Amino acid sequence: MRSRRTASLIALVVAVLVPLTPVTASQPDVSNAGWYANQTPYGNPATAETVAPPAGYDLVFLETVARHGSRTMVSDKTEGRVLTTWRSARTKGKLTSRGRAFLADLRAFQRAERGLGYGNLSTMGKDEWRGIGRRTADSYADFFAGVARAGDRVAMTTSPVHRTEQSADAMKTGLLGEVPGLEVAPHEVDPGLALSDGSTKAGRAALATILRRSSIRGAAKHVLLRLYTSSYVSKISDPVAAALDLYELYQQAAGMRADTDVTFAAYVPRSDAKVLASARDAQKFYRYGPGVKGQRGSFAQAEPILDDFFAQLHARLQGGSTAAVFRHAHGETTMPFAALTRMPGSQEQATQATPYSYGNNSWRGYLSGRLAGNIEWSVFRDAGGSVLVTVRHNERPVRLSSTCTPSPVGGGWFYRVAELEACLG
Numbered sequence: 001m002r003s004r005r006t007a008s009l010i011a012l013v014v015a016v017l018v019p020l021t022p023v024t025a026s027q028p029d030v031s032n033a034g035w036y037a038n039q040t041p042y043g044n045p046a047t048a049e050t051v052a053p054p055a056g057y058d059l060v061f062l063e064t065v066a067r068h069g070s071r072t073m074v075s076d077k078t079e080g081r082v083l084t085t086w087r088s089a090r091t092k093g094k095l096t097s098r099g100r101a102f103l104a105d106l107r108a109f110q111r112a113e114r115g116l117g118y119g120n121l122s123t124m125g126k127d128e129w130r131g132i133g134r135r136t137a138d139s140y141a142d143f144f145a146g147v148a149r150a151g152d153r154v155a156m157t158t159s160p161v162h163r164t165e166q167s168a169d170a171m172k173t174g175l176l177g178e179v180p181g182l183e184v185a186p187h188e189v190d191p192g193l194a195l196s197d198g199s200t201k202a203g204r205a206a207l208a209t210i211l212r213r214s215s216i217r218g219a220a221k222h223v224l225l226r227l228y229t230s231s232y233v234s235k236i237s238d239p240v241a242a243a244l245d246l247y248e249l250y251q252q253a254a255g256m257r258a259d260t261d262v263t264f265a266a267y268v269p270r271s272d273a274k275v276l277a278s279a280r281d282a283q284k285f286y287r288y289g290p291g292v293k294g295q296r297g298s299f300a301q302a303e304p305i306l307d308d309f310f311a312q313l314h315a316r317l318q319g320g321s322t323a324a325v326f327r328h329a330h331g332e333t334t335m336p337f338a339a340l341t342r343m344p345g346s347q348e349q350a351t352q353a354t355p356y357s358y359g360n361n362s363w364r365g366y367l368s369g370r371l372a373g374n375i376e377w378s379v380f381r382d383a384g385g386s387v388l389v390t391v392r393h394n395e396r397p398v399r400l401s402s403t404c405t406p407s408p409v410g411g412g413w414f415y416r417v418a419e420l421e422a423c424l425g
Contacts, residue, residue: 035273037280038331038365039251041070041124042372044131048395050139054409057380057388059143061316063325065193065305066132066374067334068167069125070255072113073248079106082245085236089228098266099227105262109253112260121166123258128372129167133174135395140378141178143323148181152323155185159193164328167372171326192304193329195288195336200297203286206355210282211240219243219275226267240279247276255371278358281365285356288335289363293349299336306340313379317387331369338368338375343393370394380414388414 032040053059073079086102089095116122137144147154156172158164168187176182220243224233236242250268285291291298312325338346346368350356376392390413391398397413405419406412
Protein backbone atom coordinates (compact mmCIF):
# COMPACT_ATOMS: atom_id res chain seq x y z
CA MET A 1 0.00 0.00 0.00
CA ARG A 2 1.26 3.45 -0.83
CA SER A 3 1.93 6.20 1.67
CA ARG A 4 -1.13 8.08 2.84
CA ARG A 5 -2.16 10.99 0.70
CA THR A 6 -3.57 14.08 2.21
CA ALA A 7 -6.84 13.49 4.01
CA SER A 8 -8.76 15.55 1.53
CA LEU A 9 -7.78 13.11 -1.20
CA ILE A 10 -10.78 11.39 0.17
CA ALA A 11 -13.19 13.12 -2.05
CA LEU A 12 -11.88 11.49 -5.18
CA VAL A 13 -13.88 8.37 -5.24
CA VAL A 14 -16.89 10.37 -4.59
CA ALA A 15 -20.33 9.80 -5.85
CA VAL A 16 -23.62 8.10 -5.75
CA LEU A 17 -24.63 6.51 -8.92
CA VAL A 18 -27.34 7.51 -11.15
CA PRO A 19 -28.17 7.25 -14.77
CA LEU A 20 -26.25 9.36 -17.26
CA THR A 21 -27.38 12.52 -15.53
CA PRO A 22 -26.04 14.02 -12.31
CA VAL A 23 -26.89 11.83 -9.36
CA THR A 24 -28.52 12.97 -6.19
CA ALA A 25 -29.76 11.21 -3.09
CA SER A 26 -33.31 11.81 -4.29
CA GLN A 27 -32.64 9.58 -7.32
CA PRO A 28 -32.05 6.15 -5.81
CA ASP A 29 -30.81 3.39 -8.10
CA VAL A 30 -32.66 0.59 -6.34
CA SER A 31 -36.14 0.28 -4.94
CA ASN A 32 -36.45 1.00 -1.23
CA ALA A 33 -40.04 -0.20 -1.09
CA GLY A 34 -39.30 -3.03 1.34
CA TRP A 35 -37.32 -0.91 3.81
CA TYR A 36 -34.54 -3.48 4.16
CA ALA A 37 -31.87 -0.82 4.91
CA ASN A 38 -28.33 -2.13 4.36
CA GLN A 39 -29.64 -5.65 3.67
CA THR A 40 -31.34 -4.56 0.44
CA PRO A 41 -30.51 -7.13 -2.26
CA TYR A 42 -28.60 -5.90 -5.30
CA GLY A 43 -30.57 -7.72 -7.98
CA ASN A 44 -29.36 -8.94 -11.35
CA PRO A 45 -30.29 -6.51 -14.14
CA ALA A 46 -29.59 -7.36 -17.77
CA THR A 47 -27.30 -4.41 -18.44
CA ALA A 48 -25.35 -1.67 -16.68
CA GLU A 49 -24.62 1.95 -17.56
CA THR A 50 -21.32 3.41 -18.71
CA VAL A 51 -20.19 6.60 -20.42
CA ALA A 52 -18.01 6.50 -23.52
CA PRO A 53 -14.56 8.06 -23.10
CA PRO A 54 -13.46 11.01 -25.24
CA ALA A 55 -12.10 10.14 -28.69
CA GLY A 56 -8.63 8.66 -28.57
CA TYR A 57 -8.82 7.37 -24.99
CA ASP A 58 -8.77 3.67 -24.17
CA LEU A 59 -9.47 1.90 -20.90
CA VAL A 60 -6.21 0.70 -19.34
CA PHE A 61 -7.15 -0.10 -15.76
CA LEU A 62 -10.21 -1.01 -13.71
CA GLU A 63 -10.57 -1.42 -9.94
CA THR A 64 -13.36 -1.80 -7.42
CA VAL A 65 -14.22 -2.33 -3.80
CA ALA A 66 -17.50 -4.09 -3.08
CA ARG A 67 -19.66 -5.87 -0.57
CA HIS A 68 -20.42 -9.58 -0.76
CA GLY A 69 -23.79 -10.63 -2.12
CA SER A 70 -27.01 -11.54 -0.33
CA ARG A 71 -26.49 -14.07 2.44
CA THR A 72 -27.93 -16.02 5.33
CA MET A 73 -27.71 -14.70 8.88
CA VAL A 74 -24.09 -14.50 10.00
CA SER A 75 -24.90 -16.80 12.93
CA ASP A 76 -27.92 -18.03 14.89
CA LYS A 77 -27.32 -15.57 17.75
CA THR A 78 -30.10 -13.20 16.75
CA GLU A 79 -32.46 -16.11 16.22
CA GLY A 80 -31.47 -17.44 19.63
CA ARG A 81 -32.44 -14.18 21.32
CA VAL A 82 -35.75 -14.12 19.48
CA LEU A 83 -36.45 -17.71 20.50
CA THR A 84 -35.64 -16.99 24.14
CA THR A 85 -38.24 -14.22 24.20
CA TRP A 86 -40.75 -16.30 22.27
CA ARG A 87 -40.38 -19.37 24.50
CA SER A 88 -40.80 -17.28 27.61
CA ALA A 89 -44.05 -15.87 26.19
CA ARG A 90 -45.27 -19.35 25.26
CA THR A 91 -44.55 -20.66 28.75
CA LYS A 92 -46.56 -17.80 30.24
CA GLY A 93 -49.42 -18.16 27.74
CA LYS A 94 -48.71 -14.72 26.29
CA LEU A 95 -48.54 -15.51 22.56
CA THR A 96 -51.00 -14.06 20.07
CA SER A 97 -52.42 -16.28 17.33
CA ARG A 98 -49.83 -14.82 14.96
CA GLY A 99 -47.16 -15.40 17.58
CA ARG A 100 -48.07 -19.07 17.79
CA ALA A 101 -47.41 -19.41 14.05
CA PHE A 102 -43.99 -17.77 14.32
CA LEU A 103 -42.00 -20.83 15.39
CA ALA A 104 -42.88 -22.79 12.24
CA ASP A 105 -41.73 -19.87 10.07
CA LEU A 106 -38.48 -19.47 11.96
CA ARG A 107 -37.72 -23.19 11.79
CA ALA A 108 -38.38 -23.26 8.05
CA PHE A 109 -36.10 -20.25 7.60
CA GLN A 110 -33.37 -21.89 9.66
CA ARG A 111 -33.56 -25.08 7.60
CA ALA A 112 -32.82 -23.03 4.49
CA GLU A 113 -29.96 -21.26 6.26
CA ARG A 114 -28.39 -24.47 7.48
CA GLY A 115 -28.56 -25.89 3.99
CA LEU A 116 -26.50 -22.95 2.77
CA GLY A 117 -24.43 -22.46 5.91
CA TYR A 118 -24.68 -19.54 8.29
CA GLY A 119 -22.90 -16.49 6.93
CA ASN A 120 -22.69 -17.85 3.39
CA LEU A 121 -24.14 -16.49 0.17
CA SER A 122 -27.69 -17.33 -0.69
CA THR A 123 -28.69 -18.43 -4.19
CA MET A 124 -29.57 -14.80 -4.88
CA GLY A 125 -26.18 -13.65 -3.60
CA LYS A 126 -24.33 -15.89 -6.04
CA ASP A 127 -26.58 -14.73 -8.88
CA GLU A 128 -25.88 -11.11 -7.97
CA TRP A 129 -22.13 -11.56 -8.33
CA ARG A 130 -22.30 -13.71 -11.45
CA GLY A 131 -24.41 -10.91 -12.90
CA ILE A 132 -21.91 -8.22 -11.91
CA GLY A 133 -19.15 -10.26 -13.54
CA ARG A 134 -21.17 -10.71 -16.71
CA ARG A 135 -22.14 -7.04 -16.94
CA THR A 136 -18.60 -5.88 -16.19
CA ALA A 137 -17.32 -8.02 -19.06
CA ASP A 138 -20.08 -6.73 -21.34
CA SER A 139 -19.57 -3.10 -20.34
CA TYR A 140 -15.84 -3.27 -21.08
CA ALA A 141 -15.74 -5.97 -23.75
CA ASP A 142 -12.92 -4.45 -25.83
CA PHE A 143 -10.81 -3.86 -22.73
CA PHE A 144 -11.12 -7.43 -21.48
CA ALA A 145 -10.50 -8.85 -24.95
CA GLY A 146 -7.27 -6.85 -25.06
CA VAL A 147 -6.33 -7.99 -21.55
CA ALA A 148 -6.83 -11.61 -22.62
CA ARG A 149 -4.71 -11.15 -25.76
CA ALA A 150 -1.90 -9.49 -23.81
CA GLY A 151 -2.00 -12.07 -21.05
CA ASP A 152 -2.34 -9.34 -18.44
CA ARG A 153 -3.54 -10.19 -14.98
CA VAL A 154 -6.96 -9.72 -13.35
CA ALA A 155 -6.61 -9.75 -9.57
CA MET A 156 -9.26 -10.55 -7.00
CA THR A 157 -8.83 -9.80 -3.31
CA THR A 158 -11.14 -10.89 -0.51
CA SER A 159 -11.41 -10.55 3.23
CA PRO A 160 -10.79 -13.73 5.25
CA VAL A 161 -14.56 -14.38 5.40
CA HIS A 162 -15.90 -17.15 3.17
CA ARG A 163 -18.81 -15.19 1.68
CA THR A 164 -16.37 -12.72 0.12
CA GLU A 165 -14.51 -15.66 -1.44
CA GLN A 166 -17.83 -16.98 -2.75
CA SER A 167 -18.55 -13.55 -4.22
CA ALA A 168 -15.16 -13.47 -5.95
CA ASP A 169 -15.70 -16.95 -7.36
CA ALA A 170 -19.16 -16.02 -8.65
CA MET A 171 -17.85 -12.84 -10.27
CA LYS A 172 -15.06 -14.83 -11.88
CA THR A 173 -17.62 -17.23 -13.32
CA GLY A 174 -19.54 -14.29 -14.79
CA LEU A 175 -16.40 -12.75 -16.29
CA LEU A 176 -15.11 -15.97 -17.80
CA GLY A 177 -18.51 -16.75 -19.26
CA GLU A 178 -18.08 -13.67 -21.46
CA VAL A 179 -14.27 -13.69 -21.88
CA PRO A 180 -13.14 -17.34 -21.81
CA GLY A 181 -9.43 -16.59 -22.34
CA LEU A 182 -9.17 -14.09 -19.51
CA GLU A 183 -6.50 -14.79 -16.90
CA VAL A 184 -8.12 -14.31 -13.50
CA ALA A 185 -5.63 -15.00 -10.75
CA PRO A 186 -6.69 -17.02 -7.69
CA HIS A 187 -8.08 -14.63 -5.12
CA GLU A 188 -5.76 -13.31 -2.45
CA VAL A 189 -6.90 -12.79 1.14
CA ASP A 190 -6.38 -9.34 2.64
CA PRO A 191 -7.35 -9.05 6.32
CA GLY A 192 -7.37 -5.27 5.83
CA LEU A 193 -10.64 -5.56 3.92
CA ALA A 194 -12.50 -6.52 7.12
CA LEU A 195 -13.01 -3.27 9.03
CA SER A 196 -14.25 -2.79 12.57
CA ASP A 197 -16.74 -0.48 14.30
CA GLY A 198 -15.38 3.06 14.24
CA SER A 199 -17.99 4.77 16.36
CA THR A 200 -16.87 7.56 18.68
CA LYS A 201 -18.09 8.42 22.16
CA ALA A 202 -20.19 11.24 20.71
CA GLY A 203 -21.58 8.91 18.06
CA ARG A 204 -22.59 6.29 20.59
CA ALA A 205 -24.29 8.94 22.70
CA ALA A 206 -26.20 10.19 19.66
CA LEU A 207 -27.26 6.65 18.79
CA ALA A 208 -28.56 6.05 22.31
CA THR A 209 -30.66 9.20 21.97
CA ILE A 210 -32.02 8.09 18.62
CA LEU A 211 -33.07 4.66 19.91
CA ARG A 212 -35.15 6.38 22.59
CA ARG A 213 -37.22 8.31 20.04
CA SER A 214 -40.93 7.85 20.48
CA SER A 215 -41.38 6.89 16.82
CA ILE A 216 -38.89 4.04 17.13
CA ARG A 217 -40.26 2.86 20.47
CA GLY A 218 -43.77 2.98 19.01
CA ALA A 219 -42.84 0.90 15.97
CA ALA A 220 -41.01 -1.57 18.18
CA LYS A 221 -44.04 -2.00 20.41
CA HIS A 222 -46.34 -2.43 17.42
CA VAL A 223 -44.14 -5.20 16.01
CA LEU A 224 -43.89 -7.00 19.34
CA LEU A 225 -47.64 -6.82 19.85
CA ARG A 226 -48.10 -8.88 16.72
CA LEU A 227 -46.48 -11.81 18.51
CA TYR A 228 -47.08 -11.15 22.19
CA THR A 229 -49.81 -9.86 24.46
CA SER A 230 -49.68 -6.31 25.79
CA SER A 231 -48.96 -7.44 29.35
CA TYR A 232 -45.94 -9.44 28.12
CA VAL A 233 -44.59 -6.66 25.89
CA SER A 234 -44.78 -4.20 28.77
CA LYS A 235 -42.30 -6.36 30.69
CA ILE A 236 -39.67 -6.77 27.93
CA SER A 237 -36.62 -4.95 29.28
CA ASP A 238 -35.45 -3.56 25.91
CA PRO A 239 -38.36 -3.62 23.45
CA VAL A 240 -36.43 -1.72 20.76
CA ALA A 241 -33.64 -4.29 20.75
CA ALA A 242 -36.18 -7.14 20.71
CA ALA A 243 -38.03 -5.60 17.77
CA LEU A 244 -34.78 -4.94 15.89
CA ASP A 245 -33.95 -8.64 16.21
CA LEU A 246 -37.26 -9.47 14.50
CA TYR A 247 -36.59 -6.77 11.92
CA GLU A 248 -33.21 -8.36 11.18
CA LEU A 249 -34.97 -11.59 10.25
CA TYR A 250 -37.22 -9.58 7.94
CA GLN A 251 -34.13 -7.93 6.40
CA GLN A 252 -32.28 -11.17 5.80
CA ALA A 253 -35.26 -12.93 4.26
CA ALA A 254 -35.23 -10.43 1.37
CA GLY A 255 -31.99 -11.92 0.05
CA MET A 256 -33.09 -15.54 0.49
CA ARG A 257 -36.19 -15.56 -1.66
CA ALA A 258 -34.77 -18.24 -3.95
CA ASP A 259 -34.10 -20.53 -0.97
CA THR A 260 -37.23 -20.13 1.17
CA ASP A 261 -40.68 -18.59 0.94
CA VAL A 262 -40.48 -17.31 4.53
CA THR A 263 -40.45 -13.49 4.53
CA PHE A 264 -41.41 -12.53 8.13
CA ALA A 265 -43.58 -9.82 6.57
CA ALA A 266 -46.50 -10.99 8.72
CA TYR A 267 -44.57 -9.89 11.80
CA VAL A 268 -42.99 -6.67 10.49
CA PRO A 269 -45.46 -4.46 8.58
CA ARG A 270 -43.99 -2.06 6.01
CA SER A 271 -44.89 0.99 8.08
CA ASP A 272 -42.93 -0.37 11.04
CA ALA A 273 -40.12 -1.62 8.80
CA LYS A 274 -39.57 1.96 7.62
CA VAL A 275 -39.15 3.22 11.16
CA LEU A 276 -36.96 0.32 12.24
CA ALA A 277 -34.89 0.80 9.09
CA SER A 278 -34.18 4.33 10.27
CA ALA A 279 -32.92 2.93 13.57
CA ARG A 280 -30.71 0.39 11.80
CA ASP A 281 -29.43 3.10 9.46
CA ALA A 282 -28.61 5.28 12.47
CA GLN A 283 -26.51 2.45 13.88
CA LYS A 284 -24.58 2.07 10.63
CA PHE A 285 -24.30 5.84 10.16
CA TYR A 286 -22.43 6.28 13.44
CA ARG A 287 -20.42 3.05 13.31
CA TYR A 288 -19.36 3.01 9.65
CA GLY A 289 -20.83 6.05 7.93
CA PRO A 290 -20.28 9.83 8.04
CA GLY A 291 -20.79 9.99 11.81
CA VAL A 292 -20.38 13.08 13.97
CA LYS A 293 -19.40 16.40 12.43
CA GLY A 294 -15.73 17.13 12.90
CA GLN A 295 -14.86 13.52 13.75
CA ARG A 296 -13.38 10.87 11.44
CA GLY A 297 -13.43 7.73 13.57
CA SER A 298 -16.47 6.20 11.89
CA PHE A 299 -14.79 6.07 8.48
CA ALA A 300 -11.05 6.61 8.97
CA GLN A 301 -10.48 2.84 9.04
CA ALA A 302 -11.01 2.78 5.26
CA GLU A 303 -7.98 4.98 4.56
CA PRO A 304 -5.61 2.07 3.75
CA ILE A 305 -8.06 0.88 1.10
CA LEU A 306 -8.07 4.30 -0.52
CA ASP A 307 -4.28 4.26 -0.42
CA ASP A 308 -4.32 0.94 -2.20
CA PHE A 309 -6.64 2.28 -4.90
CA PHE A 310 -4.02 4.85 -5.77
CA ALA A 311 -1.12 2.45 -5.44
CA GLN A 312 -2.70 -0.03 -7.85
CA LEU A 313 -3.66 2.72 -10.30
CA HIS A 314 -0.12 4.14 -10.44
CA ALA A 315 1.42 0.69 -10.68
CA ARG A 316 -0.60 0.04 -13.83
CA LEU A 317 0.23 3.41 -15.35
CA GLN A 318 3.89 2.71 -14.74
CA GLY A 319 3.71 -0.44 -16.83
CA GLY A 320 2.39 -3.05 -14.43
CA SER A 321 0.69 -6.14 -15.86
CA THR A 322 -2.30 -6.10 -13.47
CA ALA A 323 -5.11 -4.68 -15.58
CA ALA A 324 -7.93 -4.95 -13.03
CA VAL A 325 -8.29 -5.33 -9.28
CA PHE A 326 -11.60 -6.46 -7.78
CA ARG A 327 -11.82 -6.25 -3.97
CA HIS A 328 -14.58 -8.23 -2.25
CA ALA A 329 -15.39 -7.15 1.27
CA HIS A 330 -18.28 -6.16 3.54
CA GLY A 331 -20.80 -3.43 4.21
CA GLU A 332 -18.50 -2.47 7.09
CA THR A 333 -15.96 -1.75 4.33
CA THR A 334 -18.03 -0.08 1.64
CA MET A 335 -19.88 2.21 4.06
CA PRO A 336 -16.77 3.85 5.55
CA PHE A 337 -15.12 3.91 2.12
CA ALA A 338 -18.11 5.80 0.72
CA ALA A 339 -18.03 8.23 3.64
CA LEU A 340 -14.26 8.62 3.43
CA THR A 341 -14.53 9.54 -0.23
CA ARG A 342 -17.47 11.87 0.44
CA MET A 343 -19.85 10.28 -1.99
CA PRO A 344 -23.10 12.16 -2.55
CA GLY A 345 -25.54 10.78 -0.03
CA SER A 346 -22.69 9.62 2.18
CA GLN A 347 -20.76 12.77 2.95
CA GLU A 348 -23.09 14.67 5.29
CA GLN A 349 -22.19 14.35 8.94
CA ALA A 350 -24.58 14.96 11.83
CA THR A 351 -23.97 17.61 14.47
CA GLN A 352 -23.90 16.61 18.11
CA ALA A 353 -26.86 18.89 18.72
CA THR A 354 -28.97 17.32 15.96
CA PRO A 355 -28.54 13.54 15.68
CA TYR A 356 -29.09 11.65 12.43
CA SER A 357 -32.62 11.10 11.14
CA TYR A 358 -34.27 10.42 7.80
CA GLY A 359 -35.63 13.94 7.91
CA ASN A 360 -32.29 15.75 8.22
CA ASN A 361 -29.77 13.54 6.43
CA SER A 362 -29.69 11.81 3.04
CA TRP A 363 -27.50 8.88 4.14
CA ARG A 364 -29.24 5.54 3.58
CA GLY A 365 -27.91 2.05 4.12
CA TYR A 366 -29.74 0.73 1.07
CA LEU A 367 -27.54 2.96 -1.09
CA SER A 368 -24.23 3.20 0.76
CA GLY A 369 -24.15 -0.30 2.24
CA ARG A 370 -26.42 -2.49 0.14
CA LEU A 371 -25.60 -6.11 -0.56
CA ALA A 372 -23.16 -6.48 -3.50
CA GLY A 373 -22.84 -2.68 -3.66
CA ASN A 374 -19.68 -1.62 -5.46
CA ILE A 375 -17.51 1.40 -6.23
CA GLU A 376 -15.47 1.38 -9.42
CA TRP A 377 -12.69 3.55 -10.84
CA SER A 378 -12.06 3.32 -14.58
CA VAL A 379 -8.76 4.72 -15.88
CA PHE A 380 -8.36 5.79 -19.52
CA ARG A 381 -5.24 6.86 -21.42
CA ASP A 382 -4.56 8.24 -24.90
CA ALA A 383 -1.60 7.68 -27.23
CA GLY A 384 0.20 10.67 -25.76
CA GLY A 385 -0.01 9.33 -22.20
CA SER A 386 -2.75 11.65 -20.98
CA VAL A 387 -4.92 9.99 -18.33
CA LEU A 388 -8.59 10.41 -17.38
CA VAL A 389 -10.49 8.81 -14.51
CA THR A 390 -14.22 8.24 -14.16
CA VAL A 391 -16.26 6.60 -11.37
CA ARG A 392 -19.25 4.29 -11.17
CA HIS A 393 -21.19 3.34 -8.06
CA ASN A 394 -23.38 0.26 -8.24
CA GLU A 395 -22.61 0.19 -11.97
CA ARG A 396 -23.85 3.69 -12.66
CA PRO A 397 -21.64 6.63 -13.68
CA VAL A 398 -21.30 9.52 -11.24
CA ARG A 399 -19.84 12.99 -11.22
CA LEU A 400 -17.41 13.88 -8.49
CA SER A 401 -17.65 16.65 -5.96
CA SER A 402 -17.95 20.16 -7.34
CA THR A 403 -14.56 20.91 -5.79
CA CYS A 404 -13.05 18.89 -8.65
CA THR A 405 -13.14 20.40 -12.12
CA PRO A 406 -13.78 17.84 -14.84
CA SER A 407 -11.78 17.67 -18.03
CA PRO A 408 -12.97 20.02 -20.81
CA VAL A 409 -13.68 16.88 -22.83
CA GLY A 410 -15.91 14.03 -21.81
CA GLY A 411 -19.12 15.76 -20.86
CA GLY A 412 -18.16 16.35 -17.24
CA TRP A 413 -17.68 12.67 -16.37
CA PHE A 414 -13.88 12.51 -16.69
CA TYR A 415 -11.07 13.99 -14.59
CA ARG A 416 -7.37 14.54 -15.11
CA VAL A 417 -5.26 12.87 -12.46
CA ALA A 418 -3.42 16.16 -11.88
CA GLU A 419 -6.73 17.94 -11.29
CA LEU A 420 -7.91 15.26 -8.90
CA GLU A 421 -4.75 15.50 -6.87
CA ALA A 422 -4.91 19.29 -6.88
CA CYS A 423 -8.54 19.55 -5.88
CA LEU A 424 -8.17 16.86 -3.26
CA GLY A 425 -4.77 17.93 -1.98
